[in-house]
Amino acid sequence: QVQLAESGGGSVQAGGSLRLSCAASGSIFSINAMGWFRQAPGKEREFVGTTNWSGFNTYYGDSVKGRFTMSRDNAKNTVYLHMNRLKPEDTAVYYCAARMSSGSILTPIGYDFWGQGTQVTVSS
Secondary structure, eight states: OOEEEOOOOEEEEEEEOOOEEEEEEEEEGOOEEEEEEEEOTTSSSEEEEETTTTSSSSEOOOOTTEEEEEEEGGGGGGEOOOOOOOOOOGGGGEEEEEEEEESSSSGGGGGEOOOOOOOEEEOO
């Protein structure tokens, strides 16, 4: 089992920045990738970004490419999502996810464990 604890959400004006954190605990040795997804009311869960556990390969969704970046602190078993130039359409609940299987890294079904989510609200 893996436990994921997200933090860092909040409210910000358009153009601002936020950093989300996701701390992993438990059987982290089995994780091969960490991802971020988001879900706005009435919409499907959307891929934001993912990085393999070594951090060498990172991919981003088209809607956030160039504005969001992921980083990690191996000593803290924590992955970060740095969100810059935020837009009102970035408003959503953001979820951290851990992947142990070999499913797609770009879809929610490919991930095995999920955090509780953290709300990000961007006002215009």
